[in-house]
Amino acid sequence: MNFLSVEQLTKSYGERILFSDLTFGIEQGQKAAIVAKNGAGKSTLLRCLLGFEPADNGSVTFRKELRIAFMEQTEDLNPELSVLDAVLDHDLPEIQLIKAYADALAANDEAKLGELYQALTEHQAWDLEVKVQQIMSVLKLSGITQKVGQLSGGQKKR
Secondary structure, X not given: OEEEEEEEEEEEEOOEEEEEEEEEEEEOOOOOOOOOOOOOOHHHHHHHHOOOXXXXXXXXXXXXXXXXXXXXXXXXXXXXXXXXXXXXXXXOHHHHHHHXXXXXXXXXXXXXXXXXXXXXXXXOOOOHHHHHHHHHHHOOOOOOOOEHHHOOHHHHHO
8 A cells, every 4th residue: 555646746837847747656665765956856846745835736645644754955045145145145254354345345445445455365365255166166056146046955955
């Protein structure tokens, strides 16, 4: 007897189809894995299975006495920030110096700029943004101008 039965489950966002007519069952003792690239819809599928998000079509049936636990992918990221801005949204001294320098530059505060220039040099913070971009590239987060809200759950975790 199936613990979980999924019949013709379909989910899309506008023109983008995440999954279509997905049908499967999981029986007692069986193990299952959901494997796909980032942004393919793995988290959305789980959310549809659990009823947290409506599917466009299809049905999901759990055996009545089945208990389910689910740990949501959570993050404290502002969905309106770019990926780079979200990474730099931190209280590290070097990042705070860079932000203060940008503010002083915008305000054309010559005295503050000189002071911050010295502090940035002492903290070796001038190439911090380049280092962040290199790390993001290694983590395959290439869209640094992309909004955080457009990232998949896995991309947000990285």
